[in-house]
Amino acid sequence: MKRISFADTRCSLAQSLDMIGEWWTLLIIREAYFGTRRFSDFQSHLGIARNVLSERLDRLVANDILQRVPVSPGSKRAHYRLSEKGRDLVTVVIALVQWGDRWVMGPENAPVRMVDRATGEDIDTVQVRAKNGRPLGLHDIGLEPGPGADDAIRERFSEAVTDTGAVRWRIRRHMAA
Amino acid sequence: MKRISFADTRCSLAQSLDMIGEWWTLLIIREAYFGTRRFSDFQSHLGIARNVLSERLDRLVANDILQRVPVSPGSKRAHYRLSEKGRDLVTVVIALVQWGDRWVMGPENAPVRMVDRATGEDIDTVQVRAKNGRPLGLHDIGLEPGPGADDAIRERFSEAVTDTGAVRWRIRRHMAA
DNA sequence: TTAATTAAGTTGCATTTTGCAACTCAAAAT
DNA sequence: ATTTTGAGTTGCAAAATGCAACTTAATTAA
Numbered sequence: 001m002k003r004i005s006f007a008d009t010r011c012s013l014a015q016s017l018d019m020i021g022e023w024w025t026l027l028i029i030r031e032a033y034f035g036t037r038r039f040s041d042f043q044s045h046l047g048i049a050r051n052v053l054s055e056r057l058d059r060l061v062a063n064d065i066l067q068r069v070p071v072s073p074g075s076k077r078a079h080y081r082l083s084e085k086g087r088d089l090v091t092v093v094i095a096l097v098q099w100g101d102r103w104v105m106g107p108e109n110a111p112v113r114m115v116d117r118a119t120g121e122d123i124d125t126v127q128v129r130a131k132n133g134r135p136l137g138l139h140d141i142g143l144e145p146g147p148g149a150d151d152a153i154r155e156r157f158s159e160a161v162t163d164t165g166a167v168r169w170r171i172r173r174h175m176a177a
Numbered sequence: 178m179k180r181i182s183f184a185d186t187r188c189s190l191a192q193s194l195d196m197i198g199e200w201w202t203l204l205i206i207r208e209a210y211f212g213t214r215r216f217s218d219f220q221s222h223l224g225i226a227r228n229v230l231s232e233r234l235d236r237l238v239a240n241d242i243l244q245r246v247p248v249s250p251g252s253k254r255a256h257y258r259l260s261e262k263g264r265d266l267v268t269v270v271i272a273l274v275q276w277g278d279r280w281v282m283g284p285e286n287a288p289v290r291m292v293d294r295a296t297g298e299d300i301d302t303v304q305v306r307a308k309n310g311r312p313l314g315l316h317d318i319g320l321e322p323g324p325g326a327d328d329a330i331r332e333r334f335s336e337a338v339t340d341t342g343a344v345r346w347r348i349r350r351h352m353a354a
Numbered sequence: 355t356t357a358a359t360t361a362a363g364t365t366g367c368a369t370t371t372t373g374c375a376a377c378t379c380a381a382a383a384t
Numbered sequence: 385a386t387t388t389t390g391a392g393t394t395g396c397a398a399a400a401t402g403c404a405a406c407t408t409a410a411t412t413a414a
Binding site for chain 2: 398399400401402403408409410411
């Protein structure tokens with residue numbers, strides 16, 4: 001059975017996961033962020049199988065998250081580096097690293113420290129904020145159909161709010177007919 | 178061949194991915210954030226296979242990202258809801274949704290709008306910041322061994338900085354001996 | 355109270371994906 | 385010119401995934 005692709009789903013998260021949600025992919029991106037460029041360095045640092053690495057790099061390049069740059073002009077041998085689109089993903093990587101530090105490793109066991117170069121201080125915790133900078137908890141965030149919403153999505157949103165701070169579905173059982 | 182688990186790797190990202198990096202898992206979390214509680218609603222909203230959903234939910238509960246709450250006291254039938262650990266993951270989900278809106282769907286096609294309940298305004302873009310609130314680009318972020326760093330990690334960091342803003346590995350080829 | 359229906363999973367099987375090792379084939383190094 | 389590296393393929397065994405059919409337990413309906 002084919003593994004489902006979300007490429008045609010009207011959902012940013014599904015679309016994103018279609019590009020970076022596979023095993024290894026986010027680790028490859030972190031590795032690239034750390035400065036790794038060469039195939040064999042990705043391979044040895046991550047311990048990933050070569051065929052899988054090859055497939056993932058190809059996919060990341062195809063999606064313009066990594067760029068293949070020839071080592072020397074005209075050379076067949078190339079390096080991989082983050083594109084702007086890929087660099088923009090580092091926010092997600094850092095958010096996830098911080099989550100892991102908080103909930104899995106424990107802050108006192110964080111293996112890597114991320115600091116503000118200007119001050120040497122730890123960077124802030126990545127969090128959701130209002131335009132004016134005020135941190136927002138889940139209860140402060142409202143969800144609405146966006147400009148690209150289709151009927152299916154619009155149907156899923158009502159004004160009602162659950163205690164998670166998100167929306168509640170309309171009961172659809174009775175609408176099937 | 179067993180699929181590799183990162184559970185024992187000294188790396189917050191790998192550890193995090195070991196919990197939420199599998200196919201469907203992050204979509205299940207988003208679905209829970211949207212208010213879905215019941216097995217069959219997860220199933221029908223996501224179109225995931227039931228056995229896979231079952232396995233994922235078990236794993237999320239085992240990792241205390243979701244909580245199983247009996248529908249009525251003593252009932253075997255239960256609902257799933259985000260734990261605090263799970264709610265803290267929503268930051269990551271939102272960061273990824275925003276990335277998808279920017280780079281995949283295009284902002285004008287964003288299917289969902291996230292707003293500040295207090296003002297009705299769009300929420301801000303999730304980004305990395307210094308403690309004082311200043312937004313940090315990749316070049317402004319420095320990486321160092323953290324309190325839980327082991328030798329392998331410490332060895333990987335030098336002060337040198339690449340143009341991605343991260344660190345550069347020492348050449349290890351000559352150190353093998 | 356019994357029968358029918360729904361909810362929440364299992365089980366079995368075909369199809370993919372992974373992981374590993376061994377094998378290419380070009381570019382560098384000696 | 386020969387060896388050594390880098391960057392992949394290829395082939396195969398073991399898992400994971402998708403699907404449909406099959407259980408149970410809890411609700412609803414009759």
